[in-house]
Amino acid sequence: MTAPVTRRTVLAAGLALPVAAQTPGRAGVTVGFTLNARVLDGGEQIVSVTLGTARLGIDPASLTAGAFTVHAKAASPIPLAPDELIFSEYDVDRPVTAARLDRHGDIVLDLAHAEGQVGGGTLGYIANRGRNVRLDLTYTITQNTPLRGRHGRPISITAFTQGRLSNPEVDAFGHHVSGSGMKYRLFTPGERGRPLIVWLHGGGEGASLPDGYYDNETTLRANRGALGFATREAQRIFGGASVVAPQSTSFWMEDGPRFAPQIQEIIQDVVRRHAVDRRRIYVAGCSNGGYMSLKMTTTYPRLFAASVPVCGVVASLQPGGPRLITDAELAGITTPTWLVASRDDTTVPPEANTIHAHDLIPGSLMSLYDQVVWNGYRFNGHWSWIYLARNDPRAGGTRVWQWMARRRR
Structure with missing residues (x-):
């Protein structure tokens, strides 16, 4: 989105x-x-x-x-x-x-x-x-x-x-395709046994366009969601971390249960090839990817050490329709979760989504901003992923990247 x-x-x-x-x-x-x-x-x-x-x-x-x-x-x-x-x-x-x-x-x-x-x-x-x-x-x-x-x-x-x-930041991520055909970009610091951060993009970076357009590019170029975790500051905080950004063949909310095993396949392949510390796998995503971050923790409750869904969707896409993630699923999440959103988000209203999820996920944290402003420029209220990419959310004196890095499964 x-x-x-x-x-x-x-x-x-x-x-x-x-x-x-x-x-x-x-x-x-x-x-x-x-x-x-x-x-x-x-x-x-x-x-x-x-x-x-x-x-x-x-x-x-x-x-x-x-x-x-x-x-x-x-x-x-x-x-x-x-x-x-x-x-x-x-x-x-x-x-x-x-x-x-x-x-x-x-x-x-x-x-x-x-x-x-x-x-x-x-x-x-x-x-x-x-x-x-x-x-x-x-x-x-x-x-x-x-x-x-x-x-x-x-x-x-x-x-x-x-x-x-x-673009040196983007070019540092290699191009890959999973066995099931899902494209992804991967940054590795060149050391083994390090943590892995999974970034799940928003709806605007998916595929399902005519002429087979499936570029494996927009996931990194549309915003700093994945790039933020590959910066020198983030790498210092995480002690060196691989960052993987899968690209949906359409959009995550189209069929989360179908995409979850495909994402898990990519994670397992990266873990195997790069000797990732299995106790330190983290998932984060924005909008469509915020939904998919939550879906991954409900589908694989023992896979992730922490989850950071940003302006994620849990409510029905149609009035009166079924929730994308049920209240029972949210209440059953055991992965440490930190939710991020902005009150002026009109694309994914926080009350029915982020705030509702926070009320149900046991022990979850939430950063709820009034608006999205960075370096004096006011962005669309939906773009609260900017705060995660800049390590701005904090609770009790601890910033979100440091909180993630301290979590172990």
Whole structure:
């Protein structure tokens, strides 16, 4: 249920410079470039572009923010019907805030980016399908003024070739597919016998789209839910931990009882391959994944050392319909549980879901925020997973990551 906003990139040719700007110095220079991304709390954005200019010997004094223009176009990777609405497609110039050389001698163009900013995201949200998709990105770079080489010669780049999308946090998670066909991403710190954290995504990051679109990407790019546990701070708190993020073939609430064994299969495979400490397996998830976190602890009561469902669904999806998780199931949960939600969540109202679950789960903790605000920016009230990803929930002086790390099955 995440609203953001495959490495699907295409080649983009830069516009030629005026003849007067090309005639001196080296003509016909072509360079490749990399799109550098970062996952903000509201989703992934392209924050800079790196031009492969190391071989050209650029004089850094000749670099200015106005030396290049960066144009970005983002489009849906799958065909859409005329009446379908996708959020966060764009066709805009990206403001260049700074130009610099990195330690290799490549030019880095820093781009304006911020929470809620349109025109830099990597994901689009197809409204009627409730799904995020990786947008096809086409970046076009134009050099506006000649640069100088270290020996004073002018350098004009006449063509630019788009390369890969780089995000070190996301790229640290390997791509995998389970025996039953469920895709997942896995971060491992390289040590054996460590704990395992299972992150279960929201509805927006599932599959069940036309043309076989099942990307194994949006689970990490839509928010920092899984990435937070792979940060240096979290790894220090947990003493090093593997982090696994399965991706539903549709959405968890469609059929939790069917998905539970598939998730358990992934967990057991990771445990076996990486000698995970079986006493320290933790599960957390948001929205659809908050529901699935609770479902996993009702289905496998002896598997997890702790559970953190965020804005999880337990009530019926239809008025008067059966609960997704019954009161008896909630009352029977024995896994230590810490629930997180925001009072202004209109997508999954906390009273019938998080608060109701807290009232029934024996010994559970709950962090109930008034709204979702981080670094001065107010997010949609449904996005309370931001607080878990930032280790903000606390009880009795203990923060949620530390509480999780101390639990043993």
